[in-house]
Amino acid sequence: MKQPDIEHEGIITGISDSHVFVRITQRSACAECHAASWCTTADQKEKIIEVEKGRFAVQPGDKVIVSLTAASGYKALIYTAILPLIFIILTLFIASTTGAGELYTGLCALVVLTIYYTILYLFRNRLKKQFTFFLKQHLSH
Numbered sequence: 123m124k125q126p127d128i129e130h131e132g133i134i135t136g137i138s139d140s141h142v143f144v145r146i147t148q149r150s151a152c153a154e155c156h157a158a159s160w161c162t163t164a165d166q167k168e169k170i171i172e173v174e175k176g177r178f179a180v181q182p183g184d185k186v187i188v189s190l191t192a193a194s195g196y197k198a199l200i201y202t203a204i205l206p207l208i209f210i211i212l213t214l215f216i217a218s219t220t221g222a223g224e225l226y227t228g229l230c231a232l233v234v235l236t237i238y239y240t241i242l243y244l245f246r247n248r249l250k251k252q253f254t255f256f257l258k259q260h261l262s263h
């Protein structure tokens with residue numbers, strides 16, 4: 123059974139020859155809660171997503187849907203959350219079993235994370251090819 127795509131509603135902010143720039147609002151799961159306005163954990167961020175032009179005509183200000191396959195979403199989760207967590211745990215375990223102090227152990231974990239995220243940054247163009255977003259027309263059109 124095919125898993126559903128990950129979709130976000132957005133508004134087109136710009137158009138180039140080959141790409142469309144879409145502003146999406148990324149919300150945490152609790153942002154939809156009725157108490158979200160009083161809660162400090164309700165997180166909401168705006169992001170600009172670069173998407174290849176679709177098969178239909180769009181203009182700045184149009185509402186669209188930005189879609190990513192579920193498999194790509196899981197891969198992104200692995201790269202951005204699961205692998206760093208594994209590296210932190212391994213670093214803390216190795217440093218503490220070698221008798222290192224708490225300060226040194228914590229610094230080692232931070233250095234490993236810095237190296238990991240620097241490597242991701244250096245390979246961002248290659249990774250960008252693996253995470254292709256698709257543009258869909260908004261249902262209200």
